[in-house]
Amino acid sequence: MIKRVGVVIDFQIYFYLFQPIIQALLNNGFQVNVYCSKENAKVVHKLFHSSVGLFVTDLDIIKEKHKLRFMFHRILVLMLTRDDFSYQWKKKRYEMTKKYSGIQGLLLRLSRYLPHVSNAKINGLLRSLIGLNFSNPFKETNVLVGSLNASSHLLCATGINIYTFMESWDHPVKNPNGYVSDYVFCWNEELAEDWSLHQYDKKTITFFPLKLRYALDVVKEQRDTVVKNDKVSRRLVYAVASTDKFSTPTICGVERQILRDLAEFTAARGLELHIKPRPNGYVGEFESFRLKYSHVTIGDVQNLENDQAADYYYDTKTNEQRFSNVVDALLVINAFTTFGIDSCVADIPVLQLDLRHADGYEASNLIYDNYHLKKYLISPEHTIHPEGQSLLEFLSSMNEESLLDLASNYKDEIKQTFVPKMSMEEALSVVSEIIENETQK
Structure with missing residues (x-):
């Protein structure tokens, strides 16, 4: 059986997160398909050259096809998230440190007066609503993505095993992740607890602070x-x-x-x-x-x-x-x-x-x-x-x-x-093992 995995990279900062993960997967015999913009594809080739088993797919083409889902997803996040999701979220809604113009500003002000969904259910509801009649837009079943990415609407589709990797320590509490992860890899036990308390994903794994x-x-x-x-x-x-x-x-x-x-x-x-x-x-x-x-x-x-x-x-x-x-x-x-x-x-x-x-x-x-x-x-x-x-x-x-x-x-x-309890190499082997086990199910 060919082991395949997709890696979604919206911004260049996520290359630093995923570089060792991608290399470890390639070393373990996986075919890795990196989804990114044409511009960022240059970074892929610079980092991995012509590695056997590495492919690149234009993420912008997929996003363009599902632009309406993206807009609907963003609107629902703004309108349905409660004030007490986090202090960062409350500051945004009430424009305490920044004024938002245009449609986003209007929706934020309107959302102050609307009923909201409980924090425990917001990500699940988004997945259900955005994922309605939406099959996996990626070529692979197993998809890796960094926390606080710009592809949450795509990750609400059905037929995906989603592995979220914490890019930064403040990501568990900034705003709803916007989808439901099958596995979340966190820097340490404390941040894994934060993720569970705010994002309500069930499987959090103490990993390694790659950043x-x-x-x-x-x-x-x-x-x-x-x-x-x-x-x-x-x-x-x-x-x-x-x-x-x-x-x-x-x-x-x-x-x-x-x-x-x-x-x-x-x-x-x-x-x-x-x-x-x-x-x-x-x-x-x-x-x-x-x-x-x-x-x-x-x-x-x-x-x-x-x-x-x-x-x-x-x-x-x-x-x-x-x-x-x-x-x-x-x-x-x-x-x-x-x-x-x-x-x-x-x-x-x-x-x-x-x-x-x-x-x-x-x-x-x-x-x-x-x-x-x-x-x-x-x-x-x-x-x-x-x-x-x-x-x-x-x-x-x-x-x-x-x-x-x-x-x-x-x-x-x-x-x-x-300071992590395990080495980076030990942590990366855990990732390969989990994805391989999911592939064989």
Whole structure:
């Protein structure tokens, strides 16, 4: 029996997720058909060259054929999802941090006054309604897809075994997944529980945080060498979560205030400050800081032409650039980003900010109240919590040794949650085994 599997990739960021999975399946004798746009097919050929058993199908042709189902699916999600699905969803419905224009804005405002479906039933109802008289549009029965993809309407069709892989730690709670998965592969037990509690899929499997693999492997080894050779610098790194290109003015304003406070603090202490922007933001977004402060440097920005927040790919070169100014950093300062977790698992101390009660940071509540930030980033014991004073005032009141102790203890605490219990190779073998067993049924 020929073992076949389809992999749906809507945006380039999912190539980093699926590259080792696809390679493992090919090594285990599967025929793998990657569904992506013609433009992204170039990435497939670059990553896998002419691998035996690898095929590419134009996803846009399938989507064009089912455009009405896509529109109907999006409307139903907006109209039927309850406010309490998550804080992120509530913010969207009530446009708390972003105003939506056109039909989407109109539907969001209208949906506030309509009855909604229980959270436990929303994905199942979407599958039933969108899947009515809709047979599998893919060539394969077994289909792999990343979480929060743009093909939920296609995955509501009948006759598909769906394997969802968690791409990011915040995906369980952002909004309904829009279909029902047969298997969901999560980073760890805690995130698997989050997925079950919010998406209600029955089979969640503790897998491996593939998004963190470069930090877990390459960067950690480099960091160990830096520490061993006593080469830690006097540089602090701030990982920016926002960009004017995609983010709301609220979060952009909060982060610029953080950067102003950090620039003043590091200047007074004789420290360097490196600003790590989002990889697909605008060139020059933070140039004003570099011009004003001689001790401030700014990291590179990639993929400038992309107009989708998730449409970029981390290749080896990009990852090297992402971490080039971090590996020997004294510590990383984090507010809202996954990069704080990346740094922790790479054994780099992280000073995690909780600014909900700091002077001048009142708007940060709209960000910090997101479920995943509250549970995983700012709930640990070793987080700094300025109250009744600015971030600059708080940091200025602490000595360097105390800050380093906090950052090191926080790093150790986060590692307990996010450093995987199994190797990537062990996790990938589990995937092949499960899909093979389903194929033989």
